[in-house]
Amino acid sequence: MPQDRRTRSRTAPRGSGSPSALRRANTERVLRHLRSSGASTQADLARATGLSPATVSNLVRSLVDDGRVATGTTTASGRRATQVTLVPQAGRQVALGIDVGRRHVRVVVATESGEVVGESAHELPAGHRASECLQVVADLVSEVRVAADHAGHRLVGAGLGIPGPVDVRTGLVGHGAILPEWVGLPVAETFAERLGMPVHVDNDATLGALAEARWGAYKGVQDLVYVKVASGVGSGLVLGGRVHRGHLGMTGEIGHLPVAAYGQVCRCGNRGCLETVASVPSMLAALGVSAGRLPRTSELISLVQAGDPAALRVLEDAGAALGQVCGGLCNVINPAVIAVGGPLTAVGEALLPSIRHGLSRATTPAVAEATVLTLTTLGDRTEALGAAALAHSAD
Ligand SMILES: [Zn+2]
Structure with a gap:
């Protein structure tokens, strides 16, 4: 490569x-x-x-x-x-965690306690084919395996997170995925065959929730929501200490909850979905109106940090909409913690006040007050760590 x-x-x-x-x-x-x-x-x-x-x-x-x-x-x-x-760490079990995004892939090797003992990442072109990603993943995996083998670790398998729904009945990527080229692909079998080990697949936001609940700063918490704000907006749920996958495994699809009656038409065909306001591409598009061109995510982050009024406004509107939906989730499942992940967490705590404000307006004061709203506590490895946690659980 x-x-x-x-x-x-x-x-x-x-x-x-x-x-x-x-x-x-x-x-x-x-x-x-x-x-x-x-x-x-x-x-x-x-x-x-x-x-x-x-x-x-x-x-x-x-x-x-x-x-x-x-x-x-x-x-x-x-x-x-x-x-x-x-001291040789023979017998230490490690699992591979693979996080595939629209534009990136990250591979970590993690122990059962969540310690990262190997890591590598690579950018992918937008609209990449699954076969292209598979090749990159195979290269990254062989690279990180060398170090893990050298250290005497025992590899138990791999977890794979993808930004889309995975139908638990069939193991196929469902419609609505951020990777439309992957829809209908038997991901687990395809990757398992190529990597020569068992591969367990799940939605990336679900894996984010698993990682936070198992290895994050609030580990052990029984009820937690992980909200991923990236190319799309999704959430993962841990309820009663267990990952909640629902009937088909398609839970937490909050990106298509309506937040604006006369908002933009969404890629799903409806109007005013959360994603039309709060996904990173929609924020960039909104900021592009003021900037006269489509900015990059890194520019949005720099502009927010520099206090640019248009960038702050876009972020506030997105936060208010996210908060509104999070408040709705609080009303239904009353999580103890809501952790927000995705590339915009690079702006830091400035991301949270508008979400907190939106949340307060959409739920009762007692619930709003008792819900911890935090940035992901595992940095940009959250989803990959969740994938590794999934592989460890499946062993
Ligand atoms: Zn939609």
Whole structure:
């Protein structure tokens, strides 16, 4: 695949400024060096990673406590030194989580506790064919498997999230998918055959809810809604601690709930659906009226951060509509947490007040007050992690 289009896994994802994220990143640097170079002295680790000897010593102590590395005494340049060796993690089960979007695919390898031990991502052209995506996924999977195998992990299978409904009776992608080219494809069989392992498929927003409930900041919560705002708008539901898939597996399709009686005509043929106001393409189109051309998602994010009035207005209108629909969901299922994911979470907390306001207007004060509204707590890996969680559950 062309290297220039590849967006490799970022070693410093959003939130990397926090002390815990920095510590994680530094720990990963130490582990990476040990994986590639074998046993090393603490002084070697400090030289190789550019970290201070005190930081390395501190990280190594935590890794010893976690059973990830062992230390011993050796002699280097005639002096006693602490040698650090990786403890093989044999028997650690890992699963692949594959998240396919309209324009991207991301693959993570995650342990049963949600620790990411491998990751890679790639951009896809809009309107890509399933076969094209399959090739990219196969390449990414073989790439991340090398590291997982090297570390002695045992792969139990793969989960795959797609932005569309999956009919649980047939395993086929249903109509209304953001990937119309995929409709009617037996996704699980096609991917399983190509990857040579069991593949479990589900809607990406459903997997987002699973990831948040299992591994997110509110893990263990019994009733949670994950709202994905991207090329389309969808939601996933965890009710009573379990993923709710409904009769056909087609739940949470909130993108086509009507929010504006005389709004835009929607791709579904109805008028004024939530997606016509709150999907990323509809926000870009609305902003394009003011900008005189169609902006990119990254521009919308920059404009919001810069306080551009038109961008803020578009975001507020989208938030109000999302909030209205979330309020309706609250009235029906009374979730404890609503987590919002998708590319616009890059604008940060500024995304939430208009949703909160819309929600308050559409549900009772007691429910509005008690519902936690948050940005996804797993960054841009949420759906991929949910896919890995699905594969772990299916083992
Ligand atoms: Zn619609």
